[in-house]
Amino acid sequence: xxxxxxxxxxxxxxxxxxxxxxxxxxxxxxxxxxxxxxxxxxxxxxxxxxxxxxxxxxxxxxxxxxxxxxxxxxxxxxxxxxxxxxxxxxxxxxxxxxxxxxxxxxxxxxxxxxxxxxxxxxxxxxxxxxxxxxxxxxxxxx
Numbered sequence: 089x090x091x092x093x094x095x096x097x098x099x100x101x102x103x104x105x106x107x108x109x110x111x112x113x114x115x116x117x118x119x120x121x122x123x124x125x126x127x128x129x130x131x132x133x134x135x136x137x138x139x140x141x142x143x144x145x146x147x148x149x150x151x152x153x154x155x156x157x158x159x160x161x162x163x164x165x166x167x168x169x170x171x172x173x174x175x176x177x178x179x180x181x182x183x184x185x186x187x188x189x190x191x192x193x194x195x196x197x198x199x200x201x202x203x204x205x206x207x208x209x210x211x212x213x214x215x216x217x218x219x220x221x222x223x224x225x226x227x228x229x230x
Contacts, residue, residue, distance in 0.1 A: 123173070123174060123175060123176045124174070124175060124176065125175065125176050125178070125179035125182075126164040126167065126168060126175050126176075126179040126180060126182075126183055127164060127167075128160040128161070128163065128164045128183075129164060129179035129180070129182040129183045129186070130179075130182060131157075131160060131186075132157045132160050132161045132164065132182070132183055132186030132187060132190065133182045133183070133185055133186035133189065134186070135153045135154075135156055135157035135160070135186065135190060136153075136154070136157045136185070136186040136187065136188070136189025136190035136191075136192075136193060137186075137189050137193075138150075138153050138193075139151075139153035139154035139157060139189065139190055139192075139193025139194060139197060140189055140192055140193040140196065141193075142193075142197075143193055143196035143197040143199075143200050144200060146200065146201070146204060147196075147197040147198065147199075147200030147201035147203075147204065148197075148201065149197075150193050150194070150196065150197030150200070151194060151197040151198060151201065153190075153193065154190045154191070154193045154194030154197060155194065157186055157187070157189075157190035157193075158187065158190050158191070158194070161183055161186060161187040161190065164183055165183060165187075168180050168183070210225075210229070211225040211226075212225075
């Protein structure tokens, strides 16, 4: 008798389970160890944190990183909600944390962009490149 064939007279304790069969008889029971992290979960977290850090760099870099993080987060969030048993819960938590960081970074970066636009509109672009002109223009505004 080959290893693959099962004798009907054997008790369930004597029958060895095939390594690719699910454990506990359920469809999802044996596949929990095959869960994988969301593909962009860590990238979203890193981009979200970087969008907060770079919000002071004229705001543009933070806006770009925040938007990219939100796009990736929405893509992975949809994938997780379609089949949550396929992905680990920890990667979904990283995704949510990254999404929150990206929103915060995006808001701070947009505020920075608005600040610089208002500053350029009031003082002119030449005042930003010359520190002496900038100091004089700020004193005039007081």
